Amino acid sequence: DTEVTQTPKHLVxxxxxxxxxxxxxxxxxxxxxxxxxxAKKPPELMFVYSYEKLSINxxxxxxxxxxxxxxxxxxxxxxxxxxxxxxxxxxASSQEGSQETQYFGPGTRLLVL
Amino acid sequence: GENVEQHPSTLSxxxxxxxxxxxxxxxxxxxxxxWYKQELGKGPQLIIDIRSNVGEKKDQRIAxxxxxxxxxxSxxxxxxxxxxxxxxxxAASGTAGNKLxxxxxxxxxxxx
Numbered sequence: 172d173t174e175v176t177q178t179p180k181h182l183v184x185x186x187x188x189x190x191x192x193x194x195x196x197x198x199x200x201x202x203x204x205x206x207x208x209x210a211k212k213p214p215e216l217m218f219v220y221s222y223e224k225l226s227i228n229x230x231x232x233x234x235x236x237x238x239x240x241x242x243x244x245x246x247x248x249x250x251x252x253x254x255x256x257x258x259x260x261x262x263a264s265s266q267e268g269s270q271e272t273q274y275f276g277p278g279t280r281l282l283v284l
Numbered sequence: 285g286e287n288v289e290q291h292p293s294t295l296s297x298x299x300x301x302x303x304x305x306x307x308x309x310x311x312x313x314x315x316x317x318x319w320y321k322q323e324l325g326k327g328p329q330l331i332i333d334i335r336s337n338v339g340e341k342k343d344q345r346i347a348x349x350x351x352x353x354x355x356x357x358s359x360x361x362x363x364x365x366x367x368x369x370x371x372x373x374x375a376a377s378g379t380a381g382n383k384l385x386x387x388x389x390x391x392x393x394x395x396x
Contacts, residue, residue, distance in 0.1 A: 277326055277327045
C-alpha cells in the first residue's frame with residue numbers, strides 16, 4: 172500500500188481564520204513533507220520532517236506552522252493567511268534517505284478569501 | 285543548489301505515437317531521478333525512477349534514460365494513449381537531505 176491520505180480535499184477560509192490540514196500514511200515511512208503547488212507550476216517544498224523532527228524549513232512564513240504528532244501523521248496549521256496563499260497543498264512521505272521515493276497524497280485545495 | 289530544466293513545456297502527439305520529454309540538471313552530485321505524472325485535480329504519482337548507477341530503465345511503455353556526463357535524463361512514452369494525457373514532472377535529488385528539485389513540467393496531450 173503506497174497511499175498517503177489528506178483531509179480536507181477542499182478548504183475555503185477567510186484571512187482571519189485558523190484551520191489545519193491533515194496528512195496520514197501507514198507505510199512506516201520516517202520522512203514526511205509539505206509542498207505548495209500553484210496552478211501550472213511544479214510543487215514547491217515547504218517543510219520536511221525526519222523521524223518526527225523538523226529537518227528542513229524552506230523559509231516559509233510563520234503563518235504556516237507544521238506539526239508532526241507521530242510518525243504517521245503530519246499537520247499544517249494555518250493562521251492569518253493571504254489570498255496569495257491559495258494553492259494546492261500536497262503532503263508526501265518516504266523512507267528516510269535522500270534517494271528514497273516520495274509518495275504524494277491527493278492534496279488539499281485551499282482558497283483564501 | 286540544484287536546478288532542473290524541463291522541455292518541452294507542452295507536447296501534443298497523436299495516439300499511438302511516441303512522446304519524449306527531456307530534463308537537464310546542474311548538480312553533479314544528484315543521483316536519483318524520478319518522474320511523476322499529475323492528472324487534473326490529483327497529486328503527483330510516481331511513474332518511473334532511475335538511479336545514477338544505471339543508464340536506462342524500462343517499464344512496459346515507459347522508459348527513462350540517464351546521461352550523467354551530460355547531466356540530462358529523458359522520459360520516453362511509446363504507443364501513447366489518451367489516458368497518458370497529463371502533466372509530467374521530472375525531478376532530481378542528491379545528498380542535500382530529502383530534497384527533490386522539480387522541473388517546470390510538461391503538459392502532454394494525446395489526441396485520439
